[in-house]
Amino acid sequence: MSAGGAEAGPDGRSEKIAGGRPRAEKLARDARGATIGTSAQRVGGFERVTGSQRFVADLRLDEVLHVKLVHLECARARIGHVDTTEAARVPGVRMVVTAAELPQPVARFGPGYRDRPLLATGETKYHGEPVAAVVADTVDAASEAVRLVHVEHEQLPAVLTIAAARDERSPLVREPGLRAADDPHRDTNTLTEWRFGWGDVPAAHADHVVEQRYTAASTTHFAIEPHGFLAAPDGAGIAVWSSIQHPYVLQRLIADTLELPLARVRVFAPDPGGGFGGKQHAKYEPLLAVLAMRIGRPLRLVLTLEETFQAVRSPTFEIGIRSGFMRDGTIAFQDIEIDGLLGAYADIGHRVISKSSYLACGPYRVPDARIHVRALLSHTPPATALRGFGSPQMAWAFESQMDEAARQLGFDRLEIRVRNLAHRGEEIVRGAGDTPADGDWAESVRRAADWIGWGDPLPDGHGRGIAVGIKSSATTGASYAIVRLLHDGSAIVLAGTSDMGQGARTVLAQIAGQELGVPIERVSVVMGDTSAAPYDMQTSASRSTVFMGTAVLNACREIRGKLRAMASDTYGVEEDRVVIADGTIHLPDREIDVAELMADALGPMHGEVIGTGSRRGDHVPEHPLGGHAAFYEFSCTASEVAVDRETGEVELLRHVTVSDVGKALNPAHVAMQDEGAAIMGLGQTLMEQLIFDETTGRIQNLGALDYRIPTTKDVPLEMASLVVENEDGPGPYGAKGTGESGLLSTAPAVASAVHDAAGVVIRDLPLTPERIWRALQERDG
């Protein structure tokens, strides 16, 4: 350990250097257990290639009963009499429950607003909202009974678009009675609004003004694992299983719902089969918990893929931007109006809209800014977090503006970006004392430009585009870890993070191995059980390497402090003469390994050494988002496409993402995350959109046949995921988070390439062949 580095003191706390982060230390590559910076194979990979990984739907509980939900074939309807007699007669049916059979008033829940009822009460508010639940011995019996629940209902006009939500003549999605008496939006479909900004936009001078409007459609997560839930009475409490990203948030919700202490609520969260934000917050777990307690048996509900479409989606965005530029291409001001269309209930959608809008000016130097944002309600499925958390939609707007300005002012598209990018240490949001630019962002842009061959000649019909994106990472957080060093020198890491494919298990095992000198084959990572692993607030915002990684690092450093004390006691040497480095305990006269010290110190009774660690990001009340970004995810995308002028189809030829990750603790995992994000982003850019029937509000492309996502044949012919590593992040060894970076700027880069290839500007996502073809037709008359 280098002098002045981050070696733990006897109390296990790492020293901090200016800037509040442990200094990135030099890594001993050949040391025992040292895998940081190498592409260690995925922990859990064996289970996944052999089919032995147990996802929620693979779990079997004795005496389990099956739940199916009843919903109507329209978005909004007044619920009349619900006749369950015929359904209840189906052999094997144990219970048919409507809102009327639940304790009144029907409990409501949600991470920000407690607005979603356990079952629809009075009115359904979106296509797919459950009106009743059937509990039966078999799925077949439950499905049969669902068809026999007769719901008298009157279909009502629904609010399905941003325009309708803005129209004051439209029906109200939320009953005013559910709002605070002094809520200024009580009698509108605005859930809430925000105003961000700095400087004085009306007084700002610009040589040239560009004004445009951009839209981005709602898309759905389409995790290949549909959401699944189990709930079972458990002694004096309850156990709940869910494919959820935030098991501790769910634990608190279930405890509140059932009025149980947290210690009586055990949430099991088997590794989700893809999350992408859609599995952050509870969907039907509270209902299942209530019904399981009522019936006294375990219950199981696994959604169909169609039901997941009706459960999770991203907000629809409409963004109007008026951008002032100076003659030299620098930005003078940004004046931005953002409307985000949420569903019938807020879920975490309001936060998606506020957090992304806060950075609506992008990673640029903007002297004056005014941002007005509204979160609107509609009769559509609740919009929630989706990889990127609204930031890709912001980049879609501010980067399309940069292209527009480049065209109008005669600048190269690369040049105008580099000219405006904030330098390290410069404020991007001004006047709030916020986290300044925390990377050498122009370096990422140059890397992408070099890879794509910016400026090189292109064949006719081909085009290139380049764009940048930025996302504020976690603003608050709380991650706790326990590490147990066992007497044979192997280790168990207890961490409440969810590994949904991003590889948290691997990276946490790597950190523990690195710090303790234990090969990762001898490290187990226990996650997904709130009664075993300590609290982790959330697995979101690409935070886990920084937050939980630091907690694990600190726990390991506490263990190292204890090992030094043990060695001092056991061998009678001064504690400060015991050095732990490179996986070995260096005594003044010899070197021993950890297992040897454990044997000598603990003797035949055995024992273990336990370390704890945490990483918090506390609430900052005066900050508009409640906290400063721990770091920014910054990325640059460059793309080369060919456009078929006859059909409007886009062929993806070459595509690169460059992410500023601080330090790639596992380069292969980083590349997989970034490339995977890019492919998801390409889907959202070119083909994905939820289409709502204008009358009934029914999702028209409900299911895998009609809602297409990229396949092996839709990915670019050549792809690369590059990283910039300046070891300047707040996480272990200088890491920042990644996992969303790869899709932050996909859409504007591809649209820029489409314009370069075909000369048409598309301002609405997705860039379907129809839209491009129509634009070509209009241009050519």
Added chain:
Amino acid sequence: MAAETMAVTLVVNGRARALEVAVHRTLLDVLRDELGLTGSKECCAEGECGACTVLVDGDGINACLVLAVEADGSSVTTIEGLGVDGRLSRLQDAFLAAGGVQCGFCIPGMVMSAEALLARQARATPAEIREALSGNLCRCGGYNQICAAVAAACSGEGHEAEER
């Protein structure tokens, strides 16, 4: 609701199975719910995602689209049937080595589609690999690594089956 049942005989992963199954149950239902072989996954239940891919008499099929009674008399291989004596198959090994696995939910289906390809064409070209796997959706976006894994298995590169 007494569903009509039929006797069905299958050889699953080399083991003969005689079952009495409801006529409307799919092969996937029977594998997962009655034989406890949960490696084959259910996602779309309409033959679009490939997560339930298994081999029936050597052909890769979507087990969600086949009724169990239709498979009567056939030989079925699931992900659990690959590899011998605790060793990974060449493809499984290649998937791990190439970093093709993220959340892992699509992987059993991917591996089985690739097994079907390799069984009929030991030396598939990259384009043929992409075509063969185009019916298997991976939302984590691991397609390039997955295709690279299959290509490596085709060429016989890097197979070091490890003892487990």
